[in-house]
Amino acid sequence: MxxxxxxxxxxxxxxxxxxxxxxxxxxxxxxxxxxxxxxxxxxxxxxxxxxxxxxxxxxxxxxxxxxxxxxxxxxxxxxxxxxxxxxxxxxxxxxxxxxxxxxxxxxxxxxxxxxxxxxxxxxxxxxPEGFFTVWHNVFERGGLKSGEWFLMHGGTSGIGVVAIQLAHAFGAKVITTVGSDEKCAACVKLGATRAINYNSEDFAEVVKEVTGKRGVDVILDIVGGDYVERNIRSLAEDGRLVYIAFQKGSKVAIDLMRVMLKRLTLTGSTLxxxxxxxxxxxxxxxxxxxxxxxxxxxxxxxxxxxxxxxxxxxxxxxxxxxxxxxxxxxx
CATH class of the missing domain: 3.90.180.10 (Medium-chain alcohol dehydrogenases, catalytic domain)
Structure with missing residues (x-):
């Protein structure tokens, strides 16, 4: 020994x-x-x-x-x-x-x-950290299934590169937000259907366009703040919004009527x-x-x-x- x-x-x-x-x-x-x-x-x-x-x-x-x-x-x-x-x-x-x-x-x-x-x-x-976090929040809490639309904010983060790949591997269609055109290209190579440069595009408008006004089924957000209301607008009926961080702040105002009408689920976790x-x-x-x-x-x-x-x-x-x-x- x-x-x-x-x-x-x-x-x-x-x-x-x-x-x-x-x-x-x-x-x-x-x-x-x-x-x-x-x-x-x-x-x-x-x-x-x-x-x-x-x-x-x-x-x-x-x-x-x-x-x-x-x-x-x-x-x-x-x-x-x-x-x-x-x-x-x-x-x-x-x-x-x-x-x-x-x-x-x-x-x-x-x-x-x-x-x-x-x-x-x-x-x-x-x-470990990224894969545990993504599996639990996207697939267990968010319930992402094959054929659904998934939106990942921060696509080139340690969490983001895992989430894009796993969602794609299990048959979901992926949209992600990043801060540059170079990062957009990196996310597409990882399996994203559409990568959004948040400095030049409004992700809520792009999601509406890409999904034919339907919206996405699951969102994994690390931003919080002013993203929350746009996330709610971007979700399809019975959509799931999952929080694991709040870089722009944890205290926000939301429209509960929109949550009720679309039967949304808001959840989150810390590991x-x-x-x-x-x-x-x-x-x-x-x-x-x-x-x-x-x-x-x-x-x-x-x-x-x-x-x-x-x-x-x-x-x-x-x-x-x-x-x-x-x-x-x-x-």
Whole structure:
């Protein structure tokens, strides 16, 4: 058995504010508890919630690591009591509640997935957060079905590139919004039927035109604010509007009459605070229905850029720039 080191390098949030508050520190290596595995991290995904945590707006759940990072990929270094599926040396990727920006990270076994053959660790680290989020919100909460219309706001975000591809792979027709013509072209390559440059077009008018005034069946929104009323106008009868973020604000006024007349469903979720049992159910669905699509190349893992662990601040700065897909830290 390999002896674990006593200490490791991790990224701490020193205060709150800009990317510069992310600082490498030396901390004790955590140990796997009952039902947990300790992963020797080879790559860790960078996500918008990490940025919110850095700003002091999204603290770690009580009892979980305050080190940022919600998804990792690597090899199992230690298996805790009761762990039955994974053993030391296995290649895994995991959704975690924190602790990803480090050389070692603890994960609940039920929230781990095997890394498919042919998928590298950088790609694997870019899978859990986005794929868990999209599957739960678009397909479980939103109930997207083959043949329906789907609108994704922020099509080149880490969430967006996954949502476009999965919706297309399962037979939906995809419309998306982005901020440039170059990003529009990238989204069409990923499977979008129509990509809208929100700086030059009104998405509600384009949706009306593209769908023959019918509207879309499901919308996944990360914007909120003044998008909400236009989203409601863009939905077809019995449409579903799903929220996972609100970059333009969470408090809005809506026309309830339109909601009632079209029998709309407004819902949303946050993933980090959900129980391991809920996440385990999503993991099982992904392994059965989605990972085969990744393994055979029908769904690509889109990585925009990689940075070393020590360059976490630069990675966060990149999040605020124009990018397509996921940003990943490598170890």
């Amino acid at each position: 390999t002896t674990l080191p006593t200490d490791m390098t991790a990224i701490d949030i020193v205060g709150k504010g800009g990317p510069e508050v992310l600082q490498p520190v030396t901390v004790p290596v955590p140990r796997a508890g009952a039902g947990e595995v300790l992963i020797k991290v080879e790559a860790a995904g960078v996500n918008r919630p990490d940025v919110m945590q850095r700003l002091g707006l999204y603290p770690a759940p009580k009892g979980h690591s305050e080190i940022p990072g919600l998804e990792v990929a690597g090899t199992v270094a230690e298996a805790g009591e009761g762990v039955s599926r994974f053993k030391p040396g296995d290649r895994v990727m995991a959704l975690v509640n924190g602790g990803g920006y480090a050389q070692f990270c603890v994960a609940d076994e039920s929230c781990c997935l095997p890394v498919p053959d042919g998928i590298g660790m950088v790609e694997a680290a870019a899978i 980090r605070i959900r129980s391991n049992e809920v996440k385990a159910g999503i993991a099982q669905a992904l392994e059965q229905k989605v990972l085969p699509l990744v393994a055979d190349g029908r769904v690509r893992v889109v990585v925009d850029a990689t940075y070393s662990l020590a360059e976490a601040a630069q990675a966060h700065a990149r999040m605020d720039e124009s990018h397509v897909g996921k940003i990943v830290l490598t170890l």
